[in-house]
Amino acid sequence: xxxxxxxxxxxxxVVVEPGGERLDASSASALAHDTDGVVxxxxxxxxxxxxxIWNPDGSQAELSxxxxxxxxxxxxxxSGSERIEVVVGERTVVxxxxxxxxxxxxxxxxVVGQAETIDGLSxxxxxxxxxHAVVLGDPDTITEVGPYLETHARFPDRTNVQVARVDGPGxxxxxxxxxxxGETASSGTSAVAVAAATHEAGDVLVHFPxxxxxxxxxxxxxxxxxxxERVS
Numbered sequence: 001x002x003x004x005x006x007x008x009x010x011x012x013x014v015v016v017e018p019g020g021e022r023l024d025a026s027s028a029s030a031l032a033h034d035t036d037g038v039v040x041x042x043x044x045x046x047x048x049x050x051x052x053i054w055n056p057d058g059s060q061a062e063l064s065x066x067x068x069x070x071x072x073x074x075x076x077x078x079s080g081s082e083r084i085e086v087v088v089g090e091r092t093v094v095x096x097x098x099x100x101x102x103x104x105x106x107x108x109x110x111v112v113g114q115a116e117t118i119d120g121l122s123x124x125x126x127x128x129x130x131x132h133a134v135v136l137g138d139p140d141t142i143t144e145v146g147p148y149l150e151t152h153a154r155f156p157d158r159t160n161v162q163v164a165r166v167d168g169p170g171x172x173x174x175x176x177x178x179x180x181x182g183e184t185a186s187s188g189t190s191a192v193a194v195a196a197a198t199h200e201a202g203d204v205l206v207h208f209p210x211x212x213x214x215x216x217x218x219x220x221x222x223x224x225x226x227x228x229e230r231v232s
Contacts, residue, residue, distance in 0.1 A: 003031070006074060008066035008228040010185025010210020011036045015074050018042060025058030032056040036184055039067050039074075046079035050087040055180035063129035065188015065213075065224050068093045069103045073228035091129045098225075105224040107189070110196045110217070118154055121145065124197040128222070131159040131179075132193035139163045139175040146177020160187070164194045172198055173207040185210025192222045 002017040012035040016023065023031070028038050031054075038054040051071050053061040061067070068086040072095035075084050086093045094106040113125035126132040133149050146161040164174040174194045176187045186208035195204035195215035204215045216223040 004074070004230055005035070005232040006039075006070040006228055007231050008070050008073075008186075008188070009213060009226050010208065011064075011066040011070075011187065012231070013037050013039045013067055013070050015039045015070065016041060018044070023052070023054060025054075028054035029056060029058040036178070036181060037061070037064070037067065039071050041071070041074075044075060046075075047081045047083060048085045048087065049075045053088060055178070057180045059180040061130060061180070062089050063091055063093075063189055064088075065105065065107060065128075065190075065192060066186065066226070066228070067188075069095065069105055069188060069224075069226055069228045072097075072103055072105070074230075077230070089129075101227050101229075102225055103228055105188070105226075107192050107222045107224050109220055110192060110222050111220075112196050118149070118152065121149070123149070125155075125159075126193040126197050128189040128192045128196075130189055131155065131157065132190060132197075133159045133161045134193055134197035135161065135163045136198075137163050137165070139165055139173055142175035142177050142183060146183060150177060150179055160190060160193070162187075162190050162194050164198060166198050167207075170199070170203055171205050171207070175209060186213065188213060188224055188226065191215050191226075192224055196222065 040052040043050040072084045096104045111127040161177040176190045191206040191213040214225040
């Protein structure tokens with residue numbers, strides 16, 4: 001099994017190349033160790049890569065913004081292509097290498113639910129191809145709010161959770177509790193969810209403990225901008 005380790009704004013994933021047996025929950029969990037998960041490459045051409053994303057607990061994620069960006073950077077380093085399609089499940093993320101280390105990602109449709117109150121928490125459910133619950137409040141409450149909402153009856157399939165504070169127009173500070181992972185330093189799809197839950201359109205800078213991600217909201221879809229690099 002050939003693998004490498006990549007980092008995308010505080011998230012670290014192991015990239016497993018094709019050629020051996022497919023991973024299962026047990027082998028993926030063992031391979032993840034203390035990282036944020038595994039990006040398993042299933043098939044590739046010079047401009048297209050199909051992947052599966054595994055969480056450290058052995059569950060699979062429908063989508064990961066940082067994980068798909070890592071997959072794109074991995075293939076770009078291998079093939080030299082500037083435009084790469086990353087396929088995960090039913091969604092295709094179109095990425096472009098912008099030349100300054102930044103990767104642009106077309107994350108696709110974003111669906112934002114109505115504001116609701118769950119046990120005193122102000123929550124908006126957001127779908128970015130995977131489920132999110134964005135709470136407006138103090139980001140430092142994430143270690144309490146995150147595990148509580150992840151397994152709440154309102155979300156029978158569990159959910160990713162973010163606690164966000166709007167700092168001003170186009171700027172939000174947030175912390176993330178990822179389903180099947182726990183608190184992470186950043187999350188690409190979480191950045192999109194937070195931006196969409198707090199802004200209707202335009203550019204939004206989302207501050208995470210691991211660094212900043214930029215989101216552009218337009219016509220019910222999102223572009224995500226961030227970096228990815230190999231670490232070993």
